[in-house]
Amino acid sequence: MRIQYRTVGRDVGRILQVVSLMLVVSILVAVVNREFYAAPAFAISAVIMGGVGIALARWFADAPSPGKREAMVTAASAWATVGVFGGLPFLLIAWTIAADPFPAWTNTPSMNETIAVFLHPLDGIFESISGFTSTGLTMAAIEDDLPRSLHWWRSFTEWIGGVGVIVLTVAILARPGSGSLTLFQSEARSEKIHPSIVSTVKEIWKIYLGFTLAAIALFLAAGMPLWGAINHAMTAIATGGFSIHADSIGHYGSPLIEYAVIPVMIAGSIAFPIHYLILKGELRNFYADIQTRWVFIWFTIGSLLLVGLLSLGGQYDTFEETFRIGLFQFVSATSNTGFGTTTIGGGTERFWAAGATLFICLGMLTGAAAGSTVGGLKLIRVITLLKGTIWQIQSVFAPDNAIRHLRIGKRTLSEQQINREYTEAAVVLILWIVFLIIGIAVLLWTLSPDHPVEYVIFDVMSAQSNVGLDAGITGPDMPATAKAMLIINMWIGRLEIIPVAVLLGVTFRRLKVYAE
Numbered sequence: 001m002r003i004q005y006r007t008v009g010r011d012v013g014r015i016l017q018v019v020s021l022m023l024v025v026s027i028l029v030a031v032v033n034r035e036f037y038a039a040p041a042f043a044i045s046a047v048i049m050g051g052v053g054i055a056l057a058r059w060f061a062d063a064p065s066p067g068k069r070e071a072m073v074t075a076a077s078a079w080a081t082v083g084v085f086g087g088l089p090f091l092l093i094a095w096t097i098a099a100d101p102f103p104a105w106t107n108t109p110s111m112n113e114t115i116a117v118f119l120h121p122l123d124g125i126f127e128s129i130s131g132f133t134s135t136g137l138t139m140a141a142i143e144d145d146l147p148r149s150l151h152w153w154r155s156f157t158e159w160i161g162g163v164g165v166i167v168l169t170v171a172i173l174a175r176p177g178s179g180s181l182t183l184f185q186s187e188a189r190s191e192k193i194h195p196s197i198v199s200t201v202k203e204i205w206k207i208y209l210g211f212t213l214a215a216i217a218l219f220l221a222a223g224m225p226l227w228g229a230i231n232h233a234m235t236a237i238a239t240g241g242f243s244i245h246a247d248s249i250g251h252y253g254s255p256l257i258e259y260a261v262i263p264v265m266i267a268g269s270i271a272f273p274i275h276y277l278i279l280k281g282e283l284r285n286f287y288a289d290i291q292t293r294w295v296f297i298w299f300t301i302g303s304l305l306l307v308g309l310l311s312l313g314g315q316y317d318t319f320e321e322t323f324r325i326g327l328f329q330f331v332s333a334t335s336n337t338g339f340g341t342t343t344i345g346g347g348t349e350r351f352w353a354a355g356a357t358l359f360i361c362l363g364m365l366t367g368a369a370a371g372s373t374v375g376g377l378k379l380i381r382v383i384t385l386l387k388g389t390i391w392q393i394q395s396v397f398a399p400d401n402a403i404r405h406l407r408i409g410k411r412t413l414s415e416q417q418i419n420r421e422y423t424e425a426a427v428v429l430i431l432w433i434v435f436l437i438i439g440i441a442v443l444l445w446t447l448s449p450d451h452p453v454e455y456v457i458f459d460v461m462s463a464q465s466n467v468g469l470d471a472g473i474t475g476p477d478m479p480a481t482a483k484a485m486l487i488i489n490m491w492i493g494r495l496e497i498i499p500v501a502v503l504l505g506v507t508f509r510r511l512k513v514y515a516e
Contacts, residue, residue, distance in 0.1 A: 003506050006063035007070045008077060013056025015078045016085065020050035022156055023089070030149040037108040038149040041092035049085040069502060076495055076503035079132065083491065086128030089153050090118035114145040117476040122483055129487050131157030133494035134373060136241025136338035136468020137459075137486065139476045143246050148227070154242045155231040161494075162238025162268070162373035163208055204272045207279065211237045215264045222260035224252065232339075236261055239268040239373045241338025241468030248340040249328075255320075258328050258341055269295050269335040271371030290409030291369040291379050298379065302363050303330040309356040329469075334363035336374040338468025345458070345471030348450040357454045357471065364465040375466030375493050377432060381425040383408060388422035431497045435489065436464055442485040447473065463489040 023046035030038040066074060097111050098119065109115075118124045123139040130137045131154050138154075140146055146154075215233035220226065228244055235242045245251035249261055267275075274292050277285045287293050307326035316322045325342050332339045344352045344360070367376020391406045398404060406413045413421065439460040447456065455471035462469050463486040474486065492500050 006060040010060035010063045016053030033148040045088035072499040072502040076499040083129035087124035090124030094118040132161035134240040135466040155234040158240030159234040236264040239337040250341040265335040269368030271369045347472035446479040464493040
């Protein structure tokens with residue numbers, strides 16, 4: 001398995017160059033909010049990230065176009081590298097506040113415990129990876145205490161990460177060709193809106209921006225303040241879940257706002273090509289597309305079952321409150337958004353019963369539609385596994401000379417196609433479970449034995465499915481080993497495992513851990 005490392009280096013460099021522009025934009029946000037002390041941190045971070053990107057792109061400028069393996073390695077490497085560099089603003093702003101060089105004219109606030117966490121580089125990297133992977137787990141104990149510039153940076157990383165840093169790069173560089181298509185597909189996207197890959201990603205960004213603006217307007221109409229509406233709209237449509245408040249959407253104490261957030265999370269769960277068709281007037285895709293149909297079916301059935309579990313536990317005072325919380329939390333978990341309106345667990349203290357907690361884990365595992373902003377296995381893989389398993393069982397009773405097909409949505413698959421797609425879905429599921437077990441084992445080993453096992457499973461599942469809900473375990477007081485493990489789980493989950501497996505295989509061969 002030979003890899004063109006020069007191609008990987010060049011493409012990672014291009015991605016770093018494009019993502020560094022996010023830091024430049026963030027300087028303006030810091031200035032507008034009169035947080036002048038934060039502007040140098042964003043500027044220095046932009047110079048470092050952009051400088052490394054320019055150096056790599058120029059050094060390997062003559063590298064050939066990427067093949068499938070190079071694209072996989074590029075995707076895994078770029079997401080890891082962007083996540084590490086994205087932690088610089090957290091570290092540098094925390095250092096600036098600690099040093100407090102020019103408090104009079106830079107509006108430098110006093111240091112608090114939430115900001116002080118980011119003096120530790122690992123916590124800044126955790127926050128950055130959580131943002132770019134659209135997860136939403138956080139090291140900020142009280143998000144309200146963060147400066148607005150960091151509120152923005154967290155939301156901005158999720159907003160960009162929801163669509164993908166490679167999709168952003170293809171849109172900005174606008175270089176048509178097979179290389180852009182291969183990179184686009186490496187980010188777990190395959191279906192194009194237009195024949196041109198550049199036109200496809202530009203159309204995705206138009207739809208994405210339009211939904212974000214619509215979400216801001218909806219949240220304002222529901223009574224959310226402007227700063228909250230901007231940040232929560234960005235992270236809701238990205239199905240990311242970062243909030244500017246420690247108690248997330250529950251901070252507002254408004255049923256109207258909670259109900260308003262639900263359709264935005266659902267919109268983020270539907271594939272962009274389907275959004276495109278619906279916006280063109282082809283409304284039948286709400287039910288004709290198999291994934292979109294099952295988004296609504298699974299969200300409805302799952303929400304009702306969760307409401308039933310919470311009702312049996314007598315968790316809340318009224319049925320309306322139980323229904324609202326059950327609906328919101330199941331949609332939040334299964335859309336992999338991660339907003340919260342209630343406390344699920346307190347670390348070592350139980351709030352939700354094991355049944356409700358583990359049922360939420362099932363929603364996090366399945367996720368929603370492939371081609372959207374969600375994580376998890378994706379519904380199309382779940383459908384392929386279920387229908388494929390039934391097909392395999394039925395094949396035992398079929399005559400040897402029978403020509404059999406399987407229909408999944410609008411597609412009629414031959415036996416060869418069924419076996420290929422079923423095998424791919426099964427491999428992803430097996431690897432997913434393997435890394436999930438590793439994450440659970442590491443947390444059980446590093447954490448206090450007082451933590452309920454279902455809460456440990458919950459937080460690892462939340463990380464690997466890029467959800468962001470937590471049961472009171474994830475936070476700045478976690479051991480460094482546990483934080484590093486969750487970082488790996490988030491990275492693996494965002495890339496749907498295969499690119500990471502390819503990168504690990506290439507690395508092991510490069511280090512001669514095993515021979516060809």
